[in-house]
Amino acid sequence: xxxxxxxxxxxxxxxxxxxxxxxxxxxxxxxxxxxxxxxxxxxxxxxxxxxxxxxxxxxxxxxxxxxxxxxxxxxxxxxxxxx
Amino acid sequence: xxxxxxxxxxxxxxxxxxxxxxxxxxxxxxxxxxxxxxxxxxxxxxxxxxxxxxxxxxxxxxxxxxxxxxxxxxxxxxxxxxxxxxxxxxxxxxxxxxxxxxxxxxxxxxxxxxxxxxxxxxxxxxxxxxxxxxxxxxxxxxxxxxxxxxxxxxxxxxxxxxxxxxxxxxxxxxxxxxxxxxxxxxxxxxxxxxxxx
Numbered sequence: 001x002x003x004x005x006x007x008x009x010x011x012x013x014x015x016x017x018x019x020x021x022x023x024x025x026x027x028x029x030x031x032x033x034x035x036x037x038x039x040x041x042x043x044x045x046x047x048x049x050x051x052x053x054x055x056x057x058x059x060x061x062x063x064x065x066x067x068x069x070x071x072x073x074x075x076x077x078x079x080x081x082x083x
Numbered sequence: 084x085x086x087x088x089x090x091x092x093x094x095x096x097x098x099x100x101x102x103x104x105x106x107x108x109x110x111x112x113x114x115x116x117x118x119x120x121x122x123x124x125x126x127x128x129x130x131x132x133x134x135x136x137x138x139x140x141x142x143x144x145x146x147x148x149x150x151x152x153x154x155x156x157x158x159x160x161x162x163x164x165x166x167x168x169x170x171x172x173x174x175x176x177x178x179x180x181x182x183x184x185x186x187x188x189x190x191x192x193x194x195x196x197x198x199x200x201x202x203x204x205x206x207x208x209x210x211x212x213x214x215x216x217x218x219x220x221x222x223x224x225x226x227x228x229x230x231x232x233x234x235x236x237x238x239x240x241x242x243x244x245x246x247x248x249x250x251x252x253x254x255x256x257x258x259x260x261x262x263x264x265x266x267x268x269x270x271x272x273x274x275x276x277x278x279x280x
Contacts, residue, residue: 014265059222
């Protein structure tokens with residue numbers, strides 16, 4: 001572990017780190033900390049894993065009746081325009 | 084299906100193609116709309132109105148932007164019109180995203196570093212993480228996040244929008260977008276940690 005950056009500070013920088021948004025000195029401090037701290041590497045890996053799982057979750061869509069209305073509108077519009 | 088082909092199908096009246104894009108894009112559209120209006124029902128109205136606007140304008144779409152980008156621009160304009168009166172925003176939340184009790188005290192030789200008994204422990208291997216049960220748990224936790232955290236995490240991590248797109252659609256500064264993403268992801272990591280240890 002390194003004394004420059006505490007773990008409790010690092011966990012608040014992981015998103016900026018992943019976004020590439022840290023200014024040079026902060027980016028270097030994060031890299032140096034991660035190189036020496038297995039627990040924070042694990043924390044970062046778990047954030048990455050969370051993002052991966054989020055890519056597979058089902059989220060709420062339009063209610064079926066609204067979707068049906070839209071499909072009707074599409075069919076009517078095309079029926080009128082195509083003749 | 085690439086943009087040109089999709090556009091051709093929509094203009095030709097291919098209803099199955101329209102049903103597919105409505106199904107694929109409406110969840111993200113609902114999140115964007117909900118960031119501008121007060122209720123889920125109002126967000127559904129906005130998305131419906133935006134799709135009807137898309138149908139009216141499809142003939143004039145010139146293909147300079149990507150089709151999805153163009154559809155979301157219509158959505159955002161529609162949402163802004165509905166949400167103009169809802170401009171007040173709550174302050175960004177503050178405070179640590181990890182329980183401070185997990186770190187060593189200030190009089191410890193390593194202040195602020197993980198306590199040995201509270202450091203992150205390994206999770207189950209990947210197959211368990213992708214099981215339906217875990218995904219459902221995470222989906223529920225995502226829906227329970229405060230509205231703007233939910234919107235940012237869902238648009239970025241579920242639907243794959245870029246940070247700049249999310250900032251533009253939700254009227255956020257890059258720094259605020261990042262704070263919301265950070266807090267949402269930290270909360271969801273903690274939910275998985277709770278479930279998997």
